[in-house]
Amino acid sequence: MTDAAPSRFESPASVREGLRSVAYLADEGIAGVVFLAERLGKPILVEGPAGTGKTQLAKSVAELTGARLIRLQCYEGLDESKALYEWNYKKQLLRIQAQRIAESEGGEGWDDIEEDIFSEPFLLTRPLLEAIRADEPVVLLIDEVDRVEVETEALLLEILSDYQVSIPELGTVSATQIPLVFLTSNNTRELSEALKRRCLFLHIDYPDIDREKEIVLTRVPGISESLADQVVRIVRSIRSLELKKAPSVSETLDWARTLLLLGIESVDAETATETLHILLKYQSDIEKAAKDLSATTAGSR
Amino acid sequence: MTATDPHLPRGSSAGLLESLSGFVKELRNAGIPVSLTENLDAVEALRHIPLEDRDAFKYSLAATMVKNNAHWKTFETVFEVYFSLRGREYRLGGEGEGDFDAEDMINTLIGAREGEGQGSAEGMTPEQLAEMLFRALMDGNDAMMRALARAAVTRYAGMEPGRPVGGTYYLYRTLRNLDLDSMLERMMQQERRRNEDETDLEERLVREEYEARLDALRREIEAEIRRRLVADRGAEAVAKSVRKPLPEDIDFMHASREELVALRRAIAPLTRKLAVRLARKRRHGRKGPLDFRNTVRHSLSYGGVPADPKFRYPRPSKPEIMVIADISGSVAAFARFTLQMVYAISSQFSRVRSFVFIDGIDEVTDYFKATEDISEAIHRINTEADVIWVDGHSDYGHAFEAFWDRWGRDVNTKTTVLLLGDARNNYHAAQAWVLGEMAKKARHVYWLNPEPRSYWDTGDSIVGQYATHCDGAYECRNLKQLERFVEQLG
């Protein structure tokens, strides 16, 4: 695509190092795909369970590259007027009212008004247009894209294909720089083949034990190495149970912070059981994990 | 594409592209849909990454060509087959170098202990090998573990060129000789000696860690065997022999235990989708969003008087689902799967009622509500639900009649009925009129049949008689078909 633009990263390894410097712990896959996206000028579709650092990845990449983060939070019912742009209806009406008054007092005519009210000052720029019009480097985060309806998805695809928007009254706006685009999805809906083809695909799962420990050490200041180690091992153990919702990285972090606040240096089965509600959302999951942990206590092998 | 193509990946040869095209072909053979554009994207991607970075190489291929996480395992296997040998040939990545060091290390270690300079990994006695493995596992020394995995394959697998035996056989032989279960116990004993006042929780966490290391060892042995098979027979032949169906293609009725696990994992996102679809309020008669631009333009001709910009969405009605599933022996595997699905749906979606039948029928909604544990629910259904009327052979006709008698009045215009079964009725009366009545009252009635369509209406299958009353009857033998059904629900 635009090989002319200076690359922001030297190698996948340098992406990983860079992200570490802004407190994001990536694995080879994450670093490799980010590197590639930047080189190819392609969007990344990031998929995976909730709370595994998908949104944070876009934020951290923006921080690392010094780019401006523009975020489009998706929801059911999101449409063009909220994603792309819309005309400031109220302001237009006020302008028209003002015009009428001016006219009745013998002012200028209606001639220019149409052109006037469909001009820049009346335009409400939404995230997609904002990203395309930006002069400076931009990271565009289209968060939880699986929530929008198919029609809106088609709109996104169109924009991600040519990075331009045509506004009938103003003409076509083309991107002066290709933004680095992250789309995240919790996979509640199958996205269209066309959108997937357009994107690089990155699945982020729960981190392995070493990476999760590093995340805890990085994000929970003051925690001891040994407590962090215990925390992530217990979390791994709990994730292996069949649960409605396994603990995510953010829940691991919440738990670690709580233990630290409680002044706990080493977790035993009782402490773990008493604080399970921080790690698990569903009562049934809590009971199941508690039962499992207490079986450990009772059962001498 | 030729070797002189200016777009060749940096530092690559025609050989790499050739492997790549074989690789892509195999991905497609395995069922992964790789489009032409995606294939070209992959080639383009390889221009940008340092080819000696094996991980980057692998993730570039995945990111450009594999857009579904359920396909990851298949991708990985194919990747191993096509590029693991190449990896060493080209000295791709640090892994090869690490192995080199490890082999040196083994030799040095053996030499040091035996007091002789020319010992090698292959020259070790079984006891020495076991001892070194034990230490490598205790220390979590990955490089050493990989080297020893190789040594173990050489020693125990008994691989011979051209021998028409699959990888599983060699894996089995190697693992039997290594006896990793005893290894785990030995590791735990050592751990207990080392740490006498360890709590139960600590001990359990240690055990899990050791198990994870042993798993890694098993995978390494498997990979090594595969590499040797590839060297012997070529990638294409090996790829073909290790090909397995993708999760979405596994047949519900004939799934192996291992496949059932894969299925269970794959079904979670699908049921979530199903629940979302079924719960989605039909926004019938919904108008498009108001066009502000037009409204304003229009208002100009009225001197700036706007049209009413307000817009009301009709209030959606709450749909309800009734699932009626055959759990007889002929569809046992399907039934287990079905129950899992029903469970998953009802945990996401409150208005689900579930019924199971053989020749009698019973409502089991509460079994699912009462427990959070799917296996417990299934156990209760199998032992407590009153589904046998006469002899425990499927009798759809009687079951449907009984359903209509007891619960027919609960079916209304908000109800979607899902019927699950093979409609093998043991030549009993069909009582298809029940479905006729049902279809009149319900919003929708769908039939999902786990048998191939070509078997329908053969022998004692009478699905056709029922299907005429349904909004649709669908072959539902695998997740792909189930997914297609879900998608068309709109």
Ligand SMILES: Nc1ncnc2c1ncn2[C@@H]1O[C@H](COP(=O)(O)OP(=O)(O)O)[C@@H](O)[C@H]1O
């Ligand atoms: N790899 C990581 N490195 C550092 N922090 C992480 C990482 N993954 C997750 N986190 C933490 O977890 C929190 C939740 O991540 P988030 O990006 O919101 O999850 P998602 O978008 O996947 O649901 C983040 O705020 C961050 O603190």
Ligand SMILES: [Mg+2]
């Ligand atoms: Mg998020």
